Amino acid sequence: MKQKFEQLYQQYRSMLVDNVLPFWLRYGFDRVNGGLYTGLDRDGTILETDKSVWFQGRALWVYATAYREMVQKAEYQVLCDSLVGFIEEHCFDPTDGRMYFRVSKEGKPVVKRLRYVFSETFAILGFAAYSRAFNKPEYAKKAYDLYKRVQLYLSTAGILIPKFETPSKGFGLPMIMLNTLSELRLAYPQKEEELNRDIDGYIQEIRTYFIRPELQIVVEQCNLDGSLQLDHFEGRLLNPGHAIEGAWFVLNEARYRNGDPDLMNLGTTMLDWMWDKGWDQDAGGIIYFKDALGRSATEYWHDMKFWWPQCEASIANLSAYAMTGKEQYLLQFEAVHQYIAEHFLDPEYGEWYGYLHKDGTLSTPLKGNMYKGPFHIPRMYLVCCRLLDELRR
Amino acid sequence: MKQKFEQLYQQYRSMLVDNVLPFWLRYGFDRVNGGLYTGLDRDGTILETDKSVWFQGRALWVYATAYREMVQKAEYQVLCDSLVGFIEEHCFDPTDGRMYFRVSKEGKPVVKRLRYVFSETFAILGFAAYSRAFNKPEYAKKAYDLYKRVQLYLSTAGILIPKFETPSKGFGLPMIMLNTLSELRLAYPQKEEELNRDIDGYIQEIRTYFIRPELQIVVEQCNLDGSLQLDHFEGRLLNPGHAIEGAWFVLNEARYRNGDPDLMNLGTTMLDWMWDKGWDQDAGGIIYFKDALGRSATEYWHDMKFWWPQCEASIANLSAYAMTGKEQYLLQFEAVHQYIAEHFLDPEYGEWYGYLHKDGTLSTPLKGNMYKGPFHIPRMYLVCCRLLDELRR
Numbered sequence: 001m002k003q004k005f006e007q008l009y010q011q012y013r014s015m016l017v018d019n020v021l022p023f024w025l026r027y028g029f030d031r032v033n034g035g036l037y038t039g040l041d042r043d044g045t046i047l048e049t050d051k052s053v054w055f056q057g058r059a060l061w062v063y064a065t066a067y068r069e070m071v072q073k074a075e076y077q078v079l080c081d082s083l084v085g086f087i088e089e090h091c092f093d094p095t096d097g098r099m100y101f102r103v104s105k106e107g108k109p110v111v112k113r114l115r116y117v118f119s120e121t122f123a124i125l126g127f128a129a130y131s132r133a134f135n136k137p138e139y140a141k142k143a144y145d146l147y148k149r150v151q152l153y154l155s156t157a158g159i160l161i162p163k164f165e166t167p168s169k170g171f172g173l174p175m176i177m178l179n180t181l182s183e184l185r186l187a188y189p190q191k192e193e194e195l196n197r198d199i200d201g202y203i204q205e206i207r208t209y210f211i212r213p214e215l216q217i218v219v220e221q222c223n224l225d226g227s228l229q230l231d232h233f234e235g236r237l238l239n240p241g242h243a244i245e246g247a248w249f250v251l252n253e254a255r256y257r258n259g260d261p262d263l264m265n266l267g268t269t270m271l272d273w274m275w276d277k278g279w280d281q282d283a284g285g286i287i288y289f290k291d292a293l294g295r296s297a298t299e300y301w302h303d304m305k306f307w308w309p310q311c312e313a314s315i316a317n318l319s320a321y322a323m324t325g326k327e328q329y330l331l332q333f334e335a336v337h338q339y340i341a342e343h344f345l346d347p348e349y350g351e352w353y354g355y356l357h358k359d360g361t362l363s364t365p366l367k368g369n370m371y372k373g374p375f376h377i378p379r380m381y382l383v384c385c386r387l388l389d390e391l392r393r
Numbered sequence: 394m395k396q397k398f399e400q401l402y403q404q405y406r407s408m409l410v411d412n413v414l415p416f417w418l419r420y421g422f423d424r425v426n427g428g429l430y431t432g433l434d435r436d437g438t439i440l441e442t443d444k445s446v447w448f449q450g451r452a453l454w455v456y457a458t459a460y461r462e463m464v465q466k467a468e469y470q471v472l473c474d475s476l477v478g479f480i481e482e483h484c485f486d487p488t489d490g491r492m493y494f495r496v497s498k499e500g501k502p503v504v505k506r507l508r509y510v511f512s513e514t515f516a517i518l519g520f521a522a523y524s525r526a527f528n529k530p531e532y533a534k535k536a537y538d539l540y541k542r543v544q545l546y547l548s549t550a551g552i553l554i555p556k557f558e559t560p561s562k563g564f565g566l567p568m569i570m571l572n573t574l575s576e577l578r579l580a581y582p583q584k585e586e587e588l589n590r591d592i593d594g595y596i597q598e599i600r601t602y603f604i605r606p607e608l609q610i611v612v613e614q615c616n617l618d619g620s621l622q623l624d625h626f627e628g629r630l631l632n633p634g635h636a637i638e639g640a641w642f643v644l645n646e647a648r649y650r651n652g653d654p655d656l657m658n659l660g661t662t663m664l665d666w667m668w669d670k671g672w673d674q675d676a677g678g679i680i681y682f683k684d685a686l687g688r689s690a691t692e693y694w695h696d697m698k699f700w701w702p703q704c705e706a707s708i709a710n711l712s713a714y715a716m717t718g719k720e721q722y723l724l725q726f727e728a729v730h731q732y733i734a735e736h737f738l739d740p741e742y743g744e745w746y747g748y749l750h751k752d753g754t755l756s757t758p759l760k761g762n763m764y765k766g767p768f769h770i771p772r773m774y775l776v777c778c779r780l781l782d783e784l785r786r
Contacts, residue, residue, distance in 0.1 A: 047689065295434060296759035300756050357751065
């Protein structure tokens, strides 16, 4: 077993440092204007010159964390410095301090989304990792200050424009905040107590609203009073990859709290239920959406296989295995590993494809856009290497 | 030939009056609250109790037009009266007169979209058809007044919130306005001169900005100065079904103007170019999206077969055949007809499926949602019956 894990560790480390990270450095890094393009074709050709604000922060997290945990390559630092500069100079709207969603290659505003704070949460992730990797405490402080601004946006009526006239509760926010704050806490231990309290609050929100034993599901949206919206497509929507991502965030918190059994139970329950809903027994892979009551989907990409749910399922199953020792999680991890190897890897040009049909055939061969870039895939290799490093010893 | 067209006329008429219109009357008509549900499963079970504002207007156009052109069934009138009542009572925001996008079954606001005027244009279509079918001139006036409000929204800065910080021109607006105004003109001939002038303006906009001989494409979006946005996914996006819908709107206007040769040439050119881009030579059917330069798509549903592009391709090819007599258009019409018969019809429960994979297999079996309901399919049968009625004589 240890030998198997050693082999896998070497394989994942090599995929990260010899394949995925070089791909984006070579084709995505904009050495002229700074920052990173993500709209790349299969072979790295640029398809879209606008830049994703999410990905300036996400890539910063990835390359800074790889620098700290894997290998201290100077080129990672050069990219990280460039990402930080691009974010600070171009990604904030000077009129109100909110972040854009998309900017031009030179950093001119293109799209600002008023409904979400995800540009901000990914910048917090990035600043926190940057401060740790390169010993820049001022960026831990900046990450914390940005978090305080996010809190203000979330708690002040009229700043975030909701999609629905009657507000709902969404799983995405507490789930992302759990991950964001756990990274921020590592960078800014001065505020550990406060951040622990906030993390507890978000976990409590997940437990109260989105964990539904009556249907054995993690739901994406519900009413403010906690009732399910079973008459509506959105209210029945299950996003197994998203819930499984939340599962390993919870397991990660359990690990931080020395194996807290309640959190371990919560995380593995989320994984068990949503693996059951999400894994395609026919063709393999985690599908995109499922209806909570098994009714017909309205999302026409519901049965497609996207790259990121496979990443999240890899991490969640390997985490659960490392923490519980249950063989079932190892088998599930191996099933995902095998599916990725057979369908997502591109041996010719490197990196992964992103979008497969239900049957595993390729829908579009591009490597990146506003939603796919250096995040889920390198994060999977990074987090799995952490776990494999324990398991191989 | 005439016999073939006679047979096809009878078949399409029967699909309309014996299959599609009864499906929505039976399962969608809300006799309790008024208006129409469209979120229906394969067998008509309600999947979503909220109502689409677009479809209150669209269904009104369909049932009123079927009443006027096909068969004067009392139940069509009952539904039309209910749709009009529901629209007038529940679909306008009393605070500013703008229309909602989605309301609850009782008509409470759920989603209001600030970027578009399509709820309004479909209500204009519906009111115009209602006034003609049931001899209610006051609704022709209401349709016209609503059009004047739309003009105001389009010409007043700050009312419609654009997605992009730098405004672009989109094909969708002039294309929809061309259809809307041609229907309004039939209902409100008092303003024929003004509406002709406005229609001329929209056709001129289509010619100037979206017809691109250098690439033989109809593009969906460009800069205000007419330059293409070839560095961006949106700027290279082709939507063949949408462009082909525009093609038959133009042919329809050519027909209204006694076969105006310039318009005929414009319409058939749009059809020729975009049939070439859109028809799937491998598996049949019109695909959803294509990149203008043949690069990789970022829209992961780009190669799927949706119901509505097939409807638009049927109408456009049959129109072009009826007006030019070129056999190529009849062959193309027959290819679409055959593809629909083999893949979209549901002999067991009636109506059509909406969403197929590239290979023609079913993605989701539902019959309706906020975007699929009684519009493109019954409109195709209605408009094709008009054309077949000429061709059979």
